[in-house]
Amino acid sequence: xxLSELTSQQQQALEHIQRVYAELSLKKSxxxxxxxxxNENLYHWKHYPHPNPINKAEKAKYYYHSHPSHDEERLAxxxxxxxxxxKKAFAEHAEIIVRSQKNLKDASRDNVVHLVAIxxxxxxxxxxxxxxxxxxxxxxxxxxxxxxVALQNFSAKKPQYELTSDWIAAMVQLFEPHIAVLLRxxxxxxxxxxxxxxxxxxxxxxELELTSLCRL
Numbered sequence: 001x002x003l004s005e006l007t008s009q010q011q012q013a014l015e016h017i018q019r020v021y022a023e024l025s026l027k028k029s030x031x032x033x034x035x036x037x038x039n040e041n042l043y044h045w046k047h048y049p050h051p052n053p054i055n056k057a058e059k060a061k062y063y064y065h066s067h068p069s070h071d072e073e074r075l076a077x078x079x080x081x082x083x084x085x086x087k088k089a090f091a092e093h094a095e096i097i098v099r100s101q102k103n104l105k106d107a108s109r110d111n112v113v114h115l116v117a118i119x120x121x122x123x124x125x126x127x128x129x130x131x132x133x134x135x136x137x138x139x140x141x142x143x144x145x146x147x148x149v150a151l152q153n154f155s156a157k158k159p160q161y162e163l164t165s166d167w168i169a170a171m172v173q174l175f176e177p178h179i180a181v182l183l184r185x186x187x188x189x190x191x192x193x194x195x196x197x198x199x200x201x202x203x204x205x206x207e208l209e210l211t212s213l214c215r216l
Contacts, residue, residue: 006174013173020167030124032078034164035064049161059089060156061112062168064120077119077127083168087111087140089153098134098141098203112139113147116179118171126171129178130213131186134203141203144183151176178214185212 006014024030035049047063054061066079090113103110114137119128134141142150154172158165172179189211194202202208 010174010176013170016170017167017174020163020170024124024163031164031167032064032120032124035161049158055157058086058155058157059150059153060085060115062156062165078122078124079120080130081118081120081168082137083115083117083156083172084112084137084139085115085147085150085154087113089113089150090142090146091149094142094146094150096140097143100134100138100140102138103140110139113142113150114139115147115151115172116182118168126216128213128215129175129182131182131211133190133205133208133211135206136209144180144187147183148176148180151179182212182214 020031024034037048037050044067045065047065049063060083062081062083064079064081066077088111100110114132117130117132118126119130121127151172154169156165156168189208190202193205193208194200197205
C-alpha cells in the first residue's frame, strides 16, 4: 500500500487504527486479546467474543475464531476475524445468487453476507485478507459489485468491545479497494471452476475453499 496515494477517508482510517493500537499498547492488549475471555485457551472453531453480543440494529457483524485448514494457500495464522454484512445493508433490487440451506428453510435466519476475513498473527496484527467459498461461510451470496455498494452501510459496533469494533471498521475502510479486488477475484474463481467442472456446484465444491488472498 502506497501511503502517499491514500484517499482522505483512508488516511483517517489509518490514523484511527494507529490510535487504537496506541490505546491497546497502554493496556498491554491487542484487538484479538480484547475479544478473548481472560485466562481461557483459544479453542478451535469457537466464536469470540463468546457469547457474542448481537446488535440487530447494526448492518454488519464480526467474530474471531481459529481452526486448521487443508488449503495449502492459506497463511499460517493465530486465527482470523470473519466480517459479514447483514441483508438489510443491501438494496432491495440486489440479486441473491446463492442461499444457505438454513436460509432456504427459514428466510429469517442466516441473513448475513461474508465480506472478508482478516488473518491475524500471534501478536494481534493482521497478516492477510481473504475470501472463502459459500460452503465455508454459508449465509447469502451476492456478486462483488452489489457487496461493494452495500459496504457503504458498514456498521458493526459491540459496546463491550469498542476498540476491536473500531479497528474492524477502520480496517474495512482502509482496505476497501483491496476488498473490492478480492471479491471480484472470488467471483472469477467461482466462474472459472464452474466452467471447468460443469457437473459440479462450484459454491459447494469442498476442494475449493479459499477464493482469493491478499497478504498484508
